[in-house]
Structure formats: structure tokens, C-alpha cells
Amino acid sequence: MPELPEVEITARRLDEALAGATIESALAPGINALKTFDPPLEALAGRTIAGVRRIGKHLAVDVSGDLVVLAHLMSAGRMQLYDKRAGPRDRTSRLLVRIEGGRELRLREFGTKQAAWVKLLAAGAVDSEEVIASLGPEAWPDPPADLRPLLDAPRPLHTLLRDQRVIAGIGRSWVDEILWTAKLSPFKRGNDLAEDEAAVLREAIVTTLDATLEHYERVVKLPIPDKLPLPLRVHRKAGEPCPRCGATIEAVHYEDYVMCYCPGEQTGGKILKDRRLSRLLK
């Protein structure tokens, strides 16, 4: 589940390794992950990679001649740099960018869903691209000083913070960690946030993502592992003691994800209804 810190460390590592490299050719094999046709992928041949950066949860590869390869890894995609080229049987490949000298930048996707996508855009068209134009402000490194105007809606914080149009970069893993750090209930409404709570939340966003990136800077090297070592304290920790107060971490199961929280510090001792359990008990 690559979110802001995972995409950021991927961009940094790829940038270090690829800036200045020349592209030999590019292709998008199998079911088409490539969502654009003009300019064509062949336009990348012979061009130089200027750098790799992150926009929200997207990766952007800047290429000479004012081209940008914009990619979204969705939940199961990974952008990796390999010393050797993929064989024809590698069914996980969605985009192959062959680098002069034998290396290959490869977007792979695991599992059955094919959701990761790539667009080749003119540099000037990136900001007006719908998925980019609709992004809220970046969650890191410097989110807006006062989050209240941003979160001023009768929706739970857990939903608001994951909405890329509200704030860009946070997903299912880091929202749990951020709300736990801020000691705020995942179900507190955005428009119920007091000034001091909004300040604590902003601080929690910055410190949580900062600490995660510092961790990745220490431990993530090329080749970037398929599974990054997420330094989680509450997410995926249901049933374990809260590392701060010792209360048992509780979970609410949704169809495709699990929300974790500390009832001792976030919900005033209240255990939130687990929809999966209540459905099973009916």
C-alpha cells in the first residue's frame, strides 16, 4: 500500500540512481496500464531522465524534451529499478523503461487487480491533469498551518484524511498512526475539531511522516524491496498492547481494509462497533 512515505523514498532512490540516464526504449506490455496515447511511448527513446519525484501518492519521472511519466501504483504496484531486463514471462510488468547500459525501470503489479496506471504527458500538462489538479495540499513536509478550513466537513477524520482531494498523501496505514499519535478518535467529525486539536493533528501528521521517512532513509536501499518495512505502532496491531498506554488495540473491519485505534486514548474507552462482527452475528 504505497502512501506518501513509501512513494517519497521510492522517488528519492530512483532519482539518485536514474538522474542523467538515457532511455533506450519503453513499452507497456500486457493489459494496457498506459492511459494516454499522445505523445506515444516511443517518444521516450533517446531521451534523458532529469529526475524522479513524488506528487501526492504519484510518481513523476521527468524526462528531457519536456515529458513526464506520471504513475500511480494504487495498492499493489511497485516501481523498481533492475540491473537486468524482464523476461517475456513476467506477467506483473505494466511498464518497462529500458535504460542504456542494460538497466530497466519497471512498474510491476502484484495480485489479480490491474489498477496501477501510467500516463505520458507533456510537462506543461501535468498540473492540469485531473488527478493532479484535484489534489489537496501535500500532507508533508508543510501542510497548511490551520487544518480546520480543510477539514470543515461533517465526515469522520479517518475518511477526510484519506481523501486525496482534501489532503494529499495519506492512506489507510498512516491515517491510523497519525490519529493515534494525535490521540484523536477516527470517528471525530472534521467540523468538530477544536483549534488545539487541529494543531495537535497537524503536528502528528508532520512528525509521523517525518519519522517514517527518516526510518526509510536508514533502511531502504536499492533494489527497493517489494515489501517496505513499515514502522507501524497501531495499524495491523489489533489485539496487541498500545505501545503508549498498554490498552488493547482494537480494530474495525471494513470490506477491504482494517482501521486500528487505541480505545484507551482515542475514544474515551469506547470500543467502536466492528461491522464485520455484527454482520456475522446476525
Ligand SMILES: [Zn+2]
Ligand atoms: Zn494507548
